[in-house]
Amino acid sequence: MFELIRPDTKFDFASKMKAAVIASVVFILIGLVSIVYHGGLNLGVDFAGGAVVQIKFQKEATTDRLRSALDGVQLENSNIQAFGAAENREFLIRTQETAADLKVLTDRIDTALSKAFGQGTYEIRRVEAVGPKVGKDLTQKALLALALSWAAMLVYVGFRFEFRYAVGGIIALIHDVLVTVGVLSLLNMEFTLNTVAALLTIVGFSINDTIVIFDRIRENVKKKVRADLRQIVNVSVNETLSRTILTSLTVFLVLLSLLFLGGPVIFDFSFTMFVGVIAGCYSTVFIASPFVLLMERFMPSKRKRK
Amino acid sequence: MFQSIKFRTLIAAVIVIAAAYFLLPSVMPEIPASMKNAFLKNRIHLGLDLQGGMHLVLEVDTEKALEGTVERLANAVREGLMDKRVRFRSVERKPDNTIAVELPNREARADLEKVLSDQFPDLEIKSTEAADGRERVALNFREKRIADIKKTTLDQSLETIRNRVDQFGVTEPEIIPQGDDRILIQLPGIKDPKRAIDLIGRTALLEFKLVDEEHGLEEALRGNVPAGSILMKGSREKGEGTGARRDTMYLLKERTLLTGQSLENAQVKISDRFGEPYVAIKFNPQGAKDFDRITGENVNKRLAIILDGAVYSAPVIKERISGGDAQITGAFTMEEARDLAIVLRAGSLPAPVRVLEQRSVGPSLGQDSIDKGVLSTIIGMLLVFVFIVIYYRWSGVVACFALMLNLVLLLGAMALFDATLTLPGIAGIVLTVGMAVDANVLIFERTREELRTGKTPRAAVEAGYTKAFLTIFDSNVTTLLAAVFLFQFGSGPVKGFAVTLTLGIIASMFTAIFVTRIIFDHCTWTRKIEKLSI
Numbered sequence: 001m002f003e004l005i006r007p008d009t010k011f012d013f014a015s016k017m018k019a020a021v022i023a024s025v026v027f028i029l030i031g032l033v034s035i036v037y038h039g040g041l042n043l044g045v046d047f048a049g050g051a052v053v054q055i056k057f058q059k060e061a062t063t064d065r066l067r068s069a070l071d072g073v074q075l076e077n078s079n080i081q082a083f084g085a086a087e088n089r090e091f092l093i094r095t096q097e098t099a100a101d102l103k104v105l106t107d108r109i110d111t112a113l114s115k116a117f118g119q120g121t122y123e124i125r126r127v128e129a130v131g132p133k134v135g136k137d138l139t140q141k142a143l144l145a146l147a148l149s150w151a152a153m154l155v156y157v158g159f160r161f162e163f164r165y166a167v168g169g170i171i172a173l174i175h176d177v178l179v180t181v182g183v184l185s186l187l188n189m190e191f192t193l194n195t196v197a198a199l200l201t202i203v204g205f206s207i208n209d210t211i212v213i214f215d216r217i218r219e220n221v222k223k224k225v226r227a228d229l230r231q232i233v234n235v236s237v238n239e240t241l242s243r244t245i246l247t248s249l250t251v252f253l254v255l256l257s258l259l260f261l262g263g264p265v266i267f268d269f270s271f272t273m274f275v276g277v278i279a280g281c282y283s284t285v286f287i288a289s290p291f292v293l294l295m296e297r298f299m300p301s302k303r304k305r306k
Numbered sequence: 307m308f309q310s311i312k313f314r315t316l317i318a319a320v321i322v323i324a325a326a327y328f329l330l331p332s333v334m335p336e337i338p339a340s341m342k343n344a345f346l347k348n349r350i351h352l353g354l355d356l357q358g359g360m361h362l363v364l365e366v367d368t369e370k371a372l373e374g375t376v377e378r379l380a381n382a383v384r385e386g387l388m389d390k391r392v393r394f395r396s397v398e399r400k401p402d403n404t405i406a407v408e409l410p411n412r413e414a415r416a417d418l419e420k421v422l423s424d425q426f427p428d429l430e431i432k433s434t435e436a437a438d439g440r441e442r443v444a445l446n447f448r449e450k451r452i453a454d455i456k457k458t459t460l461d462q463s464l465e466t467i468r469n470r471v472d473q474f475g476v477t478e479p480e481i482i483p484q485g486d487d488r489i490l491i492q493l494p495g496i497k498d499p500k501r502a503i504d505l506i507g508r509t510a511l512l513e514f515k516l517v518d519e520e521h522g523l524e525e526a527l528r529g530n531v532p533a534g535s536i537l538m539k540g541s542r543e544k545g546e547g548t549g550a551r552r553d554t555m556y557l558l559k560e561r562t563l564l565t566g567q568s569l570e571n572a573q574v575k576i577s578d579r580f581g582e583p584y585v586a587i588k589f590n591p592q593g594a595k596d597f598d599r600i601t602g603e604n605v606n607k608r609l610a611i612i613l614d615g616a617v618y619s620a621p622v623i624k625e626r627i628s629g630g631d632a633q634i635t636g637a638f639t640m641e642e643a644r645d646l647a648i649v650l651r652a653g654s655l656p657a658p659v660r661v662l663e664q665r666s667v668g669p670s671l672g673q674d675s676i677d678k679g680v681l682s683t684i685i686g687m688l689l690v691f692v693f694i695v696i697y698y699r700w701s702g703v704v705a706c707f708a709l710m711l712n713l714v715l716l717l718g719a720m721a722l723f724d725a726t727l728t729l730p731g732i733a734g735i736v737l738t739v740g741m742a743v744d745a746n747v748l749i750f751e752r753t754r755e756e757l758r759t760g761k762t763p764r765a766a767v768e769a770g771y772t773k774a775f776l777t778i779f780d781s782n783v784t785t786l787l788a789a790v791f792l793f794q795f796g797s798g799p800v801k802g803f804a805v806t807l808t809l810g811i812i813a814s815m816f817t818a819i820f821v822t823r824i825i826f827d828h829c830t831w832t833r834k835i836e837k838l839s840i
Contacts (some may be wrong), residue, residue, distance in 0.1 A: 096780035101660035145795035204788025254740035257686030
């Protein structure tokens with residue numbers, strides 16, 4: 001039998017709780033500082049408004065030539081970068097500038113390009129233009145979806161287990177999202193629709209792990225009525241540890257494949273998921289379960305009250 | 307009966323075969339004609355990000371339509387008052403869309419009220435204010451009517467845009483209203499997004515006005531525009547070959563003689579003399595009558611043809627034109643003439659539209675995404691397979707078999723529901739694979755634990771499945787919940803992800819629990835193996 005974690009593993013997770021919480025808080029704080037330092041999140045056009053244009057040239061082109069072309073239409077503040085491998089001759093133009101009627105904006109870019117390079121010498125492969133109204137709508141929708149998904153998890157876990165379990169689970173979820181957002185900010189990566197989709201998926205995925213452990217805690221509580229809850233939590237986390245790691249590993253493998261082979265269009269999605277899965281695996285073991293212990297202090301279970 | 311392995315195998319087989327049957331039309335585009343009727347039309351659609359195309363959100367300026375209605379109503383009120391010989395000083399539309407009526411005295415107010423209740427039930431008196439012996443009355447549109455007008459504006463815009471898109475020739479377009487004043491448009495396979503936006507977003511208000519030849523254009527350009535006339539610029543004419551453009555100005559009579567509403571048809575024709583395309587228009591019977599009268603009354607004057615506030619041409623009327631045929635010329639390219647004919651046939655938009663969101667993907671990028679998505683899915687799945695087989699040996703092979711079935715079920719269900727596959731959707735498929743294996747991991751880990759306590763394989767498998775079931779169920783429900791919020795939140799591509807995730811999880815419950823159990827039961831019951839390779 002091939003085993004990653006030996007069945008008799010008895011790691012004392014509960015005693016590491018304090019250190020883990022401090023580590024997490026420090027990490028989240030670093031993330032928050034980074035967000036403040038960067039003057040907020042690096043919002044992509046989906047939320048901030050603006051346009052992204054992906055162009056592929058038939059002949060050699062440089063960012064300098066592109067920039068001077070955009071100068072002519074007062075879009076010199078655009079961010080221009082080569083996209084993908086150099087031999088593809090692909091570039092990404094981003095502008096934060098936006099317009100109530102986006103036709104005006106895209107026409108301007110169009111005019112600049114056709115004037116500088118000539119019609120037919122390039123292919124516009126992708127345009128994403130978002131006006132200020134839609135950007136605001138999407139931001140609200142994203143925040144709402146995230147908050148509602150947390151609330152839904154709280155309700156479901158509270159309904160299936162006990163409220164004190166649910167609190168631990170949700171804190172772990174919020175932890176995962178904050179850590180992930182912090183990492184994105186540290187790397188100054190852009191926040192896009194795909195990023196939010198990945199965050200929502202992480203919420204669904206990370207609670208999975210947590211539920212598996214809670215399930216085991218509940219089972220063991222019934223089995224070993226006399227045992228200390230602290231001990232039960234420890235045993236339960238250890239018993240499910242190999243599953244936690246195995247499942248995270250399989251998702252990890254899949255994400256590695258997406259990261260390296262999925263192409264640049266979904267890189268933001270894959271990367272966010274990647275960070276989130278690591279955070280989720282860690283928080284399940286070190287945050288969610290110990291919080292059940294902590295909650296026990298404030299809200300002792302019925303069994304103890306008797 | 308449900309215990310019977312044969313019966314359970316039958317159920318599993320029926321479901322898998324059904325899924326394969328639904329899936330076949332999607333993966334085999336060339337089904338022989340004789341077989342076509344044997345299959346459903348439902349199939350998996352490719353999202354705009356994979357097949358290329360454009361996603362557009364337009365905002366209809368319903369406020370503008372309201373302004374226009376109030377303006378017309380103000381004119382009608384003015385005429386109504388004159389008709390009934392009610393004395394008034396002025397009637398005009400205010401920027402807040404009220405109509406201000408100034409009456410010379412108190413007594414006229416009763417007359418105004420009578421005219422209103424007889425002819426204008428949609429108007430109500432908002433406020434009255436007496437100043438210097440005059441009465442200032444502010445008229446308001448009734449709330450309900452305002453909502454009606456906005457709704458009608460949106461409906462008409464939808465209708466017109468649908469017409470235009472249909473005539474432009476897009477397969478499977480999607481044009482749906484969103485909220486009070488937005489229209490979502492999805493145009494798969496569009497190669498020239500700019501041209502499509504020009505066609506869809508153009509107001510296409512066609513007007514005919516006389517050129518004011520009694521007053522000097524120079525004088526008007528200096529700022530002295532005579533009453534009853536307006537200045538209007540000419541449509542940008544292209545200079546020879548250079549692409550340089552110049553603006554010509556026209557002085558026109560303000561009154562509109564005819565509009566595009568009187569059109570019956572519009573077609574592209576090629577002029578004999580220059581081989582240049584132009585648009586031939588045909589008026590409807592009433593329009594033809596009006597055109598006949600207008601041209602008859604104004605021989606030797608110039609009639610301006612105006613589209614969206616720009617003069618296209620202003621030919622001299624040489625003689626009365628009967629029969630209702632006219633033409634619009636103006637140095638068009640063939641494409642421009644064709645698009646103009648389409649918008650004239652489809653009618654004008656009742657209000658201007660603005661582009662709020664535009665996302666377009668070229669077909670070559672779409673193909674790129676498909677290639678990369680498929681490659682990463684295959685590699686991702688292989689990695690998972692190898693890992694699971696190394697870890698669980700024979701049982702791992704069973705789990706991989708279940709994953710393959712899961713894929714067939716997932717795609718089959720997508721085809722059945724006419725679902726759309728997007729790039730994040732492909733990521734969703736491979737992620738589902740990573741997550742679906744979780745159910746088997748849970749079961750296998752549990753079974754291992756039971757084996758360690760010394761149970762027989764049969765008892766261990768039994769306990770493993772039973773004890774793991776609730777856990778799997780709970781954890782999958784939470785993922786489904788997350789998928790629901792994803793679906794709610796997302797636009798096209800993200801929605802596609804939510805769909806594959808949802809279907810994948812449901813399918814995985816079936817394959818990972820039900821199907822693998824059959825195999826294990828077969829081995830432990832029928833073949834009574836002594837040692838489980840897990």
